[in-house]
Amino acid sequence: MRIFDPHIHMTSRTTDDYEAMAAAGVRAVVEPAFWLGQPRTSVGSFIDYFDALVGWEPFRAQGFGVRHHCAIALNPKEANDPRCREVLDLIDRYLAKDRVVALGEVGYDSMTPPEDEAFARQLELAERHELPVLVHTPHRDKHAGTLRSLDVVRESGLPPGRVVLDHLNELTVAPVLESGSWAGFSIYPDTKMDERRMVAILREYGTERILVNSAADWGRSDPLKTRRTAEAMLAAGFDDSDVDRVLWQNPVEFYGQSGRLDLGEALEPAAASFQGSSVLRGEPGE
Amino acid sequence: MTAIATARDLEAVFLTDAPEQALAWLASARERVSRNRYELPSVFAGAGRACGRTPLIDGLRTDEIARVLILAWLSWRDPEPLMDLYRWGDADEKHAVLSALEHIELDGAAAVPIVEDALRTNDTRLIAAALGRYGAQHLPDPAYRHAILKCVFCGIPLDSVSGLPDRADAELARMLDDFVRERIAAGRSVPEDVWPILARFPSRSR
Numbered sequence: 001m002r003i004f005d006p007h008i009h010m011t012s013r014t015t016d017d018y019e020a021m022a023a024a025g026v027r028a029v030v031e032p033a034f035w036l037g038q039p040r041t042s043v044g045s046f047i048d049y050f051d052a053l054v055g056w057e058p059f060r061a062q063g064f065g066v067r068h069h070c071a072i073a074l075n076p077k078e079a080n081d082p083r084c085r086e087v088l089d090l091i092d093r094y095l096a097k098d099r100v101v102a103l104g105e106v107g108y109d110s111m112t113p114p115e116d117e118a119f120a121r122q123l124e125l126a127e128r129h130e131l132p133v134l135v136h137t138p139h140r141d142k143h144a145g146t147l148r149s150l151d152v153v154r155e156s157g158l159p160p161g162r163v164v165l166d167h168l169n170e171l172t173v174a175p176v177l178e179s180g181s182w183a184g185f186s187i188y189p190d191t192k193m194d195e196r197r198m199v200a201i202l203r204e205y206g207t208e209r210i211l212v213n214s215a216a217d218w219g220r221s222d223p224l225k226t227r228r229t230a231e232a233m234l235a236a237g238f239d240d241s242d243v244d245r246v247l248w249q250n251p252v253e254f255y256g257q258s259g260r261l262d263l264g265e266a267l268e269p270a271a272a273s274f275q276g277s278s279v280l281r282g283e284p285g286e
Numbered sequence: 287m288t289a290i291a292t293a294r295d296l297e298a299v300f301l302t303d304a305p306e307q308a309l310a311w312l313a314s315a316r317e318r319v320s321r322n323r324y325e326l327p328s329v330f331a332g333a334g335r336a337c338g339r340t341p342l343i344d345g346l347r348t349d350e351i352a353r354v355l356i357l358a359w360l361s362w363r364d365p366e367p368l369m370d371l372y373r374w375g376d377a378d379e380k381h382a383v384l385s386a387l388e389h390i391e392l393d394g395a396a397a398v399p400i401v402e403d404a405l406r407t408n409d410t411r412l413i414a415a416a417l418g419r420y421g422a423q424h425l426p427d428p429a430y431r432h433a434i435l436k437c438v439f440c441g442i443p444l445d446s447v448s449g450l451p452d453r454a455d456a457e458l459a460r461m462l463d464d465f466v467r468e469r470i471a472a473g474r475s476v477p478e479d480v481w482p483i484l485a486r487f488p489s490r491s492r
Contacts, residue, residue, distance in 0.1 A: 054376035059409045093327060097376045098334035098349075260335045 001025040001243065003226050006251040007032055007134065007166060007184065007213035010057055010068065011049070017216070017223045018064035024227040028263055030255060031057060032071035032104040032134050035078050037218045046074070046087040050094050058099060067263055069255065071104035071134050072097075079118035080110070088121060095129040101258040102126075104134025105166070108145045111138065116152075123156040132257045133163045134184070137172065146172040150179050162257055164211055167192050173201060177209060182254055186215035187225035195225065195232040202233065207245045211254060290344055293358035293389040296351055304348045308337035312352050316359055323360075323367070330356065330371055334378060345414075345446070346385060353382035358389040365396040372400045380404065381411055387420035388448075395424045405433050414442050422449025431458045438465060444479040459487035 003026045010018070010031050021029075031053060040046060053070040061068035072094040078084040094100060103126040106119050126133045135153070138145035146165060153163050165176045166184030169192065176183045185201070186192045198212060216223040230243045255261050290296050301309065311333070319326045333356075334349040341347050346354070362368055368390075372383040384404055387397050397420065404416035417433055425433065430453055437447060444450060462480045469476045 055380070056377075056407075056409065059377060059411075093331075093374055096328045096331040098332065098378065099376060262334065262339065264339070 001227070001230060001240075001247075002027050003230065003247045004028040004030075004251040005213055005223070005226050006030050006164075006211045006254065007186065007215050008223060009034060009215070009217035010061065011052060012036075012218035013216060013223060015060070015064070018061060018066060021223050022064045022066055024224050025230075026066060026223075026226065028067040028069070028251075029061065030069045030071060030101060030134075030251070032102070033073050034075045034105050034136070034217070039081065040078060041083055043084065043087045043090065046084065047090065050091075054094065054097050054099055069099050069101045069261065071102035072100050073104050073106045073122055073134075074118055075105050076107050076109040076115045076119065076136060076138075080112055080114050085114065085118065088118065091122070092125060092129075095125055095131060098260055099262070100131070101255040101260050102132045102134050103129070105136035106133065107136040107149050107165075108138045109136075111141070111145060111148060119149075119152055120156065123152070123158060126162075127156070127158055130258070131162075132254060133158065135163060135165045137165055137167050139167070142167075142169070143171055147175060150175060150181070153181065154179070161209075164254060166211075166213070167215070169193055170197065170201065173205060177205060182209045182211055182250075184211040184213060186213055187222075187229050188215070189220055189222055189225075195229040198229050199232050199236045199238075202238070202242075202246065203236070207242055207250070209250070210246055211250055212246055293355065296343075296346075296358075296389070297355055299343050300348070300351050300355060303342050304351070305338060305340075308348050308352060311336040312355060315352070315356055319356065319360065326356075326360075326367065327371060327374065330379060330382075331376075333382075350378065350382045350385060353379065354386040354389060357383065357386040360390075362390055362392055365392055368392075368397065369400060372403070377409060377412065381415050384412065384415035384421075385418060388418045392420075398424050401425060402429065405429070405436065408440070410440050410442050413437065413440060414446050417447035417449070419448045422447070422453065427453075427455070427457075431455075431461060434458060435461050435465060438462065438477050438480055441477065444483075450483070454483050454486060456487045456489070459484055460489065463489065 005026055008029050008031060010029060033053060050072055058068040072091050074087050095103060103122055106122045108115050123133060135149050137149060149165060153160065160180035164182035164184045167186045168176060168183050173183050185198055187195055187198055212226060212229050214221060214223050214225040226247055230247050233243050315329045318329055330353055333352045337348045337352045339347045339349050342351055372380055375383060401416045401421045404412040413436060437444060462483055466476050466480060
């Protein structure tokens with residue numbers, strides 16, 4: 001089974017996670033830029049974070065045979081902080097990079113005027129760089145926030161098929177699919193969505209334009225939820241090609257619109273070359 | 287040690303072995319940056335998706351060689367824009383800047399700060415690229431010795447770095463000797479490539 005996790009925050013995860021993900025079939029990931037739990041206080045913190053997303057994190061992932069790409073953006077929560085907003089002037093340069101396959105996460109947190117401005121301005125950048133967009137839908141007031149996000153996307157003139165609205169649920173999936181955009185689902189241990197409910201949604205809406213992710217980060221989350229969803233699909237009567245469609249082909253198709261996805265040849269962990277104080281310390285059995 | 291002596295050699299390999307699309311991209315990239323030097327950062331950033339990433343020679347891939355050839359083709363009386371490309375580069379762009387240093391004319395040690403930056407990372411490709419001919423020529427002795435020790439520590443083969451025949455010395459041998467003792471005490475393996483250096487600088491205490 002090959003799995004592409006289209007939304008996971010590996011910066012917050014350990015090498016144990018990379019090992020377990022690789023063993024479970026995860027061969028590629030996209031890490032969208034978001035907040036870190038602890039608020040940033042300056043633009044410099046964003047620069048270091050973005051540099052890690054295009055530098056250290058792909059290197060870390062490669063050691064375990066996982067292909068790492070990222071999405072870059074100012075997230076909606078920190079768009080409200082005047083100390084952080086200036087990063088909008090800098091992300092243009094990151095959006096030009098080879099491994100940046102989308103703009104994201106953008107969208108709404110509390111639906112404030114600064115969030116409106118940052119959202120609209122970044123959609124213009126996505127248009128200029130011909131990048132897909134990952135839209136985070138708010139945890140609070142989700143239904144209204146999702147509809148408002150769809151309006152903003154419509155007004156931007158971006159093709160709806162180049163946008164995914166993420167963290168959806170039973171109440172928000174229909175308007176997103178009807179708009180022509182992609183529907184993303186974050187499978188969490190007990191909050192946003194679980195694998196059983198996900199299977200029911202796939203039964204009702206089919207497998208087209210659906211992305212399933214773990215959105216694993218620094219909170220209670222599980223980087224193997226993509227695999228668990230695949231298993232739940234099989235147990236419910238979906239076949240291998242349905243699973244491959246949802247967990248591999250769909251993310252490849254969505255992010256492939258960037259023209260920058262680099263899945264390369266078969267990825268083998270390059271364990272032997274990374275020792276010492278690097279990521280993989282020593283060799284097994286040494 | 288690289289088999290490529292000059293940027294011209296590198297270009298010959300590229301012209302022979304790189305795909306058509308990469309050749310076309312290099313030509314248009316050079317034209318764009320010669321028309322407007324300020325386009326260099328965005329042109330430089332997009333080499334991977336335009337040229338592909340096929341390994342061609344000395345561990346360098348099509349995208350990296352294309353980047354090196356753009357840099358080698360420009361003049362760098364002011365090294366600041368080169369430092370800027372490194373500073374804002376992703377790992378591949380940083381690697382290309384480091385690989386280009388030996389192919390471009392720079393004012394002496396102007397680029398040493400980025401070599402030192404790369405040596406502080408834990409990215410083995412950046413560390414190896416920092417120890418090309420430029421790094422070997424300009425790093426002060428203590429920094430060069432520590433860089434070699436770091437290579438051994440990280441499993442970077444010493445035949446991929448420059449300068450050892452000239453710059454290995456008794457102090458480097460002492461550092462490697464201590465490293466070997468640590469490894470043996472820990473019951474771990476010792477990389478083969480330390481032995482020739484230890485043999486060149488035998489110590490009475492060993």
